[in-house]
Amino acid sequence: MPVKTDSPHIAHLSKDKKLAPVIKTVEPYLLKKRKNVCLRLCASIMSQQLSTKVADVIFKRFLELYGGEEPTSQQIIDTTFEKLRGVGLSNAKVNYVQNVAKYMLEHNADDKKLNKMSNEEVIEFLTPIKGVGRWTVEMLLMFTLGREDVFAVDDLDIQQAMTKIYKLDASDKKGMKTKMLSISAKWVPYRTYACFYLWKYKDTK
Numbered sequence: 001m002p003v004k005t006d007s008p009h010i011a012h013l014s015k016d017k018k019l020a021p022v023i024k025t026v027e028p029y030l031l032k033k034r035k036n037v038c039l040r041l042c043a044s045i046m047s048q049q050l051s052t053k054v055a056d057v058i059f060k061r062f063l064e065l066y067g068g069e070e071p072t073s074q075q076i077i078d079t080t081f082e083k084l085r086g087v088g089l090s091n092a093k094v095n096y097v098q099n100v101a102k103y104m105l106e107h108n109a110d111d112k113k114l115n116k117m118s119n120e121e122v123i124e125f126l127t128p129i130k131g132v133g134r135w136t137v138e139m140l141l142m143f144t145l146g147r148e149d150v151f152a153v154d155d156l157d158i159q160q161a162m163t164k165i166y167k168l169d170a171s172d173k174k175g176m177k178t179k180m181l182s183i184s185a186k187w188v189p190y191r192t193y194a195c196f197y198l199w200k201y202k203d204t205k
Contacts, residue, residue: 009148009190016186018165019194026200031192033146037111038073038104040144041126042097044136046089054088061087076101096131103129119147142192151184151191153177161198164205 010028014020034040046062047055065083066075077098084094103109107125114122122145123137135154141147152158154177162180163170170176187194 009193012190013187013194013197016183019187019197022165022197022201025204026197029193029196031142031146031148033115034144035111036070037109037114037140037144038076038101039070041100041104041132041136041140042076044139045093045096045100045131048093048136058088062089073101073105077105092131096129099130100132114145119150142195147192149189149191150195151181151187152195153180153184155195157202158195158198161202161205165198165201 007028007030010023014023042062043055043059046058050058062084063070065071065079065087071079081094084097085091089097103126109125114125117125119141122141123134126132126137126140127134135152138150138152138155141150142152159170159176159180162168162183163176166179166183168176168179184191184194
């Protein structure tokens, strides 16, 4: 569905005079919810520290273990370590993926349950899983649960984009993050969209 250039999030974010020129150069984007939170979380873990291209290949191989269909938590748990290693996952990532599936099953953590939680509640609920950090959950909030107001302050690309656009001092990490949070406060309640535009800006530089 095409996004109108006068959409509420574009109008709001364009009030930021430094972000507005970036928004104009990017194709408008609309967030949407996706199903199967467990699988999306596993996919996020699989993609960590990999290029998008390599991550896509590994995820495709992973789905092929289940005939191209999206597996349930139980199916992931029942898949042998060797089979998961065979799709290109490291030993650590195999353990993390199975940790996610076991945790989701043990806590009855289906899409419905997570959709009822606030952003911080989802972060608090999922970060006890070994291999799942705050950034991973923030990506899940944005691109699976479709939350519009998430700001990934620890994302390296976001940091680099904001350093350039807002002339921040990257050598002072703590000070930089404080300023990033201060700037992002102006973007509420559409910080996810701001992150999207910052990522796109970084891609073109």
